[in-house]
Amino acid sequence: MTVAVYPGRFDPVTNGHLDITQRAAAMFERVVVAVYDTRDAVFPIEERVKMFEEAVKDLPNVTVKPFHGLVVAFARQEKANVLVRGIRAFTDFEAEFDMALMNKKMAPELESVYMMASLEHLFVSGRRIREVASMGYDAGDLVPPHVGSALRRKFAR
Amino acid sequence: MTVAVYPGRFDPVTNGHLDITQRAAAMFERVVVAVYDTRDAVFPIEERVKMFEEAVKDLPNVTVKPFHGLVVAFARQEKANVLVRGIRAFTDFEAEFDMALMNKKMAPELESVYMMASLEHLFVSGRRIREVASMGYDAGDLVPPHVGSALRRKFAR
Amino acid sequence: MTVAVYPGRFDPVTNGHLDITQRAAAMFERVVVAVYDTRDAVFPIEERVKMFEEAVKDLPNVTVKPFHGLVVAFARQEKANVLVRGIRAFTDFEAEFDMALMNKKMAPELESVYMMASLEHLFVSGRRIREVASMGYDAGDLVPPHVGSALRRKFAR
Amino acid sequence: MTVAVYPGRFDPVTNGHLDITQRAAAMFERVVVAVYDTRDAVFPIEERVKMFEEAVKDLPNVTVKPFHGLVVAFARQEKANVLVRGIRAFTDFEAEFDMALMNKKMAPELESVYMMASLEHLFVSGRRIREVASMGYDAGDLVPPHVGSALRRKFAR
Amino acid sequence: MTVAVYPGRFDPVTNGHLDITQRAAAMFERVVVAVYDTRDAVFPIEERVKMFEEAVKDLPNVTVKPFHGLVVAFARQEKANVLVRGIRAFTDFEAEFDMALMNKKMAPELESVYMMASLEHLFVSGRRIREVASMGYDAGDLVPPHVGSALRRKFAR
Amino acid sequence: MTVAVYPGRFDPVTNGHLDITQRAAAMFERVVVAVYDTRDAVFPIEERVKMFEEAVKDLPNVTVKPFHGLVVAFARQEKANVLVRGIRAFTDFEAEFDMALMNKKMAPELESVYMMASLEHLFVSGRRIREVASMGYDAGDLVPPHVGSALRRKFAR
Numbered sequence: 027m028t029v030a031v032y033p034g035r036f037d038p039v040t041n042g043h044l045d046i047t048q049r050a051a052a053m054f055e056r057v058v059v060a061v062y063d064t065r066d067a068v069f070p071i072e073e074r075v076k077m078f079e080e081a082v083k084d085l086p087n088v089t090v091k092p093f094h095g096l097v098v099a100f101a102r103q104e105k106a107n108v109l110v111r112g113i114r115a116f117t118d119f120e121a122e123f124d125m126a127l128m129n130k131k132m133a134p135e136l137e138s139v140y141m142m143a144s145l146e147h148l149f150v151s152g153r154r155i156r157e158v159a160s161m162g163y164d165a166g167d168l169v170p171p172h173v174g175s176a177l178r179r180k181f182a183r
Numbered sequence: 184m185t186v187a188v189y190p191g192r193f194d195p196v197t198n199g200h201l202d203i204t205q206r207a208a209a210m211f212e213r214v215v216v217a218v219y220d221t222r223d224a225v226f227p228i229e230e231r232v233k234m235f236e237e238a239v240k241d242l243p244n245v246t247v248k249p250f251h252g253l254v255v256a257f258a259r260q261e262k263a264n265v266l267v268r269g270i271r272a273f274t275d276f277e278a279e280f281d282m283a284l285m286n287k288k289m290a291p292e293l294e295s296v297y298m299m300a301s302l303e304h305l306f307v308s309g310r311r312i313r314e315v316a317s318m319g320y321d322a323g324d325l326v327p328p329h330v331g332s333a334l335r336r337k338f339a340r
Numbered sequence: 341m342t343v344a345v346y347p348g349r350f351d352p353v354t355n356g357h358l359d360i361t362q363r364a365a366a367m368f369e370r371v372v373v374a375v376y377d378t379r380d381a382v383f384p385i386e387e388r389v390k391m392f393e394e395a396v397k398d399l400p401n402v403t404v405k406p407f408h409g410l411v412v413a414f415a416r417q418e419k420a421n422v423l424v425r426g427i428r429a430f431t432d433f434e435a436e437f438d439m440a441l442m443n444k445k446m447a448p449e450l451e452s453v454y455m456m457a458s459l460e461h462l463f464v465s466g467r468r469i470r471e472v473a474s475m476g477y478d479a480g481d482l483v484p485p486h487v488g489s490a491l492r493r494k495f496a497r
Numbered sequence: 498m499t500v501a502v503y504p505g506r507f508d509p510v511t512n513g514h515l516d517i518t519q520r521a522a523a524m525f526e527r528v529v530v531a532v533y534d535t536r537d538a539v540f541p542i543e544e545r546v547k548m549f550e551e552a553v554k555d556l557p558n559v560t561v562k563p564f565h566g567l568v569v570a571f572a573r574q575e576k577a578n579v580l581v582r583g584i585r586a587f588t589d590f591e592a593e594f595d596m597a598l599m600n601k602k603m604a605p606e607l608e609s610v611y612m613m614a615s616l617e618h619l620f621v622s623g624r625r626i627r628e629v630a631s632m633g634y635d636a637g638d639l640v641p642p643h644v645g646s647a648l649r650r651k652f653a654r
Numbered sequence: 655m656t657v658a659v660y661p662g663r664f665d666p667v668t669n670g671h672l673d674i675t676q677r678a679a680a681m682f683e684r685v686v687v688a689v690y691d692t693r694d695a696v697f698p699i700e701e702r703v704k705m706f707e708e709a710v711k712d713l714p715n716v717t718v719k720p721f722h723g724l725v726v727a728f729a730r731q732e733k734a735n736v737l738v739r740g741i742r743a744f745t746d747f748e749a750e751f752d753m754a755l756m757n758k759k760m761a762p763e764l765e766s767v768y769m770m771a772s773l774e775h776l777f778v779s780g781r782r783i784r785e786v787a788s789m790g791y792d793a794g795d796l797v798p799p800h801v802g803s804a805l806r807r808k809f810a811r
Numbered sequence: 812m813t814v815a816v817y818p819g820r821f822d823p824v825t826n827g828h829l830d831i832t833q834r835a836a837a838m839f840e841r842v843v844v845a846v847y848d849t850r851d852a853v854f855p856i857e858e859r860v861k862m863f864e865e866a867v868k869d870l871p872n873v874t875v876k877p878f879h880g881l882v883v884a885f886a887r888q889e890k891a892n893v894l895v896r897g898i899r900a901f902t903d904f905e906a907e908f909d910m911a912l913m914n915k916k917m918a919p920e921l922e923s924v925y926m927m928a929s930l931e932h933l934f935v936s937g938r939r940i941r942e943v944a945s946m947g948y949d950a951g952d953l954v955p956p957h958v959g960s961a962l963r964r965k966f967a968r
Contacts, residue, residue: 680922768926
């Protein structure tokens with residue numbers, strides 16, 4: 027059985043993240059979305075997990091879990107054999123290249139696969155959405171509806 | 184069932200191509216290596232197919248087939264749902280980016296996944312091997328043994 | 341008066357080229373589309389000019405002309421002060437960077453401005469369209485209608 | 498009438514910024530330099546605005562204004578139809594690519610145009626100048642004279 | 655006599671840094687490793703200098719010194735005519751490009767040369783090692799033995 | 812003794828090539844300019860060698876020689892321990908990265924060093940010069956004077 031881990035900060039989950047998850051769920055038997063438990067996030071870890079869970083509630087083979095530490099350690103614990111990464115653009119790829127080689131060194135049995143963002147999500151990142159939302163733009167159509175509401179509450183003045 | 188197509192010129196198959204094939208074969212149920220039938224190759228299409236077949240003869244879920252025309256049309260014909268691409272470096276990625284978007288437009292149901300070359304194959308491409316072999320370098324340890332012999336015969340003086 | 345030259349092979353004109361032309365025409369008083377008279381094109385120069393003219397017939401401040409030789413010489417002859425270039429992706433940009441510096445050296449008075457392709461045209465180039473059309477794909481919705489017909493006639497079997 | 502907004506931190510204005518402003522002022526009827534009101538700047542917003550104003554006092558169609566929040570909102574308020582961006586190198590371009598697509602989403606009516614830095618300013622950025630000035634290098638010939646004086650006062654020991 | 659300065663944070667020195675130093679020492683008559691005295695390092699400057707000294711104790715033409723301020727000023731003080739930089743990947747190169755042009759402006763007599771990381775060190779950076787070591791991974795085989803011990807002590811829990 | 816080989820097509824030698832040669836000659840004891848004997852050049856190999864020799868006649872530690880086949884084989888034959896490469900921009904670097912790793916595989920004892928083009932030569936390549944010269948532009952100030960004459964004769968109409 028192929029178990030894939032899809033790690034990220036997901037601060038918050040965007041339509042781009044959701045798209046990658048759906049595509050991975052169609053390809054692999056089980057997908058574990060791994061939400062990185064970092065302190066400098068806008069949304070606390072519990073809320074980031076809950077928002078992603080709500081977004082994938084119709085995908086039976088997807089689960090969402092928080093993690094901290096090395097993603098390869100988390101993947102081992104989940105008995106995953108695949109690491110899924112979404113690529114949006116060149117800058118992303120450069121960082122991935124480095125990390126892929128380090129991950130391979132740390133966990134040779136874990137296979138990394140990359141999926142490109144769909145055209146309509148090429149410019150949609152958590153960071154960009156936090157940025158424009160904090161400046162008063164309603165990014166509601168770039169994220170799932172309940173995340174749009176959360177962004178509005180978070181940055182309401 | 185997940186059927187993956189791994190297309191390329193494979194002129195000739197290298198250890199890097201073989202590595203991607205083995206890794207894809209561990210992840211997907213069936214892998215079809217698709218050898219592009221182009222006229223300007225050093226090795227004729229039959230020989231390129233045969234050399235790849237010899238290299239994967241121990242992988243029961245891998246088959247090797249020639250194709251011409253659009254890779255998305257070949258993938259449909261093989262009822263594949265995944266397209267596997269190996270990425271060696273930045274230049275590769277740039278070309279992939281463009282092609283991925285065009286392929287998505289032509290066949291939205293076909294998922295493209297990217298796998299990075301292993302460290303030891305980062306610089307191994309069919310083109311580079313043809314180039315140095317034609318100048319008298321024995322590239323025998325960068326390709327499967329029978330391909331090394333074929334290169335020696337081809338470029339013997 | 342700001343006169344802009346928009347040079348290219350336009351073999352054939354795509355919806356992406358058309359989009360850049362429309363946006364330039366909204367910004368500058370006159371736009372001269374300059375079709376490069378190169379011999380290794382799929383469509384002869386007269387046909388490329390005519391296809392572009394048909395596509396912009398509703399834009400009163402746009403004219404289409406063939407040129408050969410240096411684009412900076414053509415721009416001088418047209419009394420243009422701006423050179424418009426569409427950028428689709430990174431590879432494009434790299435080539436532009438070099439050329440921009442050379443053009444500046446040859447014609448310091450000519451200002452180059454760059455406009456990014458719209459999202460839906462990011463992967464649409466003349467080369468890609470010729471390629472897939474020659475393999476039997478109907479690229480009709482990536483080009484103006486009359487260009488779609490021309491492609492079908494050109495690559496009919 | 499074409500009104501262009503040229504946004505940036507301008508902390509401080511360099512000869513490179515000035516060059517882009519002059520070239521934009523020759524191409525568009527009105528240019529509004531928009532100085533981003535960010536707190537983590539070395540020079541306070543009033544001083545950054547004043548230094549840029551001093552540098553462009555001979556350009557009648559250029560005005561300098563502070564702004565905060567989304568640049569597209571500021572552009573709308575100024576009734577601008579063009580956003581001017583200077584590109585110095587590849588890293589710049591990567592960030593621009595992302596932002597351009599997001600800006601287009603937020604303000605489809607606003608056209609972004611890119612101008613490349615002149616050869617002699619390719620390596621001149623506000624960040625680099627702050628960095629070397631803070632380490633005691635006199636960057637006086639990379640900025641307008643009055644900015645050179647301000648840098649000397651700021652980093653005097 | 656050619657004297658080369660090899661500057662960096664070296665927080666801590668890795669096998670990749672050591673490899674560049676050895677290769678530079680084989681090419682130039684004297685190599686001065688210049689450890690940048692920055693406050694936000696994990697290891698204090700004295701310890702970073704000492705760890706590098708220990709790693710190169712068998713290379714008679716290499717010395718290790720701390721520095722702060724501009725690297726070109728330090729190079730002048732050491733009467734160096736060459737600046738050695740290791741390049742690991744594309745992102746590195748982009749930053750180098752900018753800095754090289756600025757350094758040339760500040761010290762035209764100082765020649766910068768670039769050496770590429772060996773294949774096995776392509777993914778080994780001080781930052782990556784600090785990151786994975788802080789998460790509990792033993793990076794002992796990516797750094798000299800005594801640095802491995804120092805990392806274990808630093809991040810022991 | 813450090814012997815450096817500086818290989819290229821040099822079709823024709825430009826001021827950029829000359830600049831790299833001078834800088835290498837100041838750093839290494841002997842520099843061998845290696846002119847690649849390729850058939851598809853505009854200037855025949857003898858002329859390319861002679862033009863480069865004329866350009867470096869005042870540099871006593873520089874010699875110019877034709878070569879064909881693998882550059883690493885030529886370097887061995889010259890007992891060189893260093894390979895010098897000029898880098899003009901990103902595209903250059905990408906190709907170098909691949910080649911460097913292959914060269915290291917073929918000749919581990921040969922050290923590759925990279926030098927960046929000076930600012931004023933960033934856009935000057937043999938290819939660009941042939942291109943604009945063939946279109947009637949006098950590229951005389953981008954190449955040594957005698958090469959300018961040769962270009963004028965070659966492309967005279």
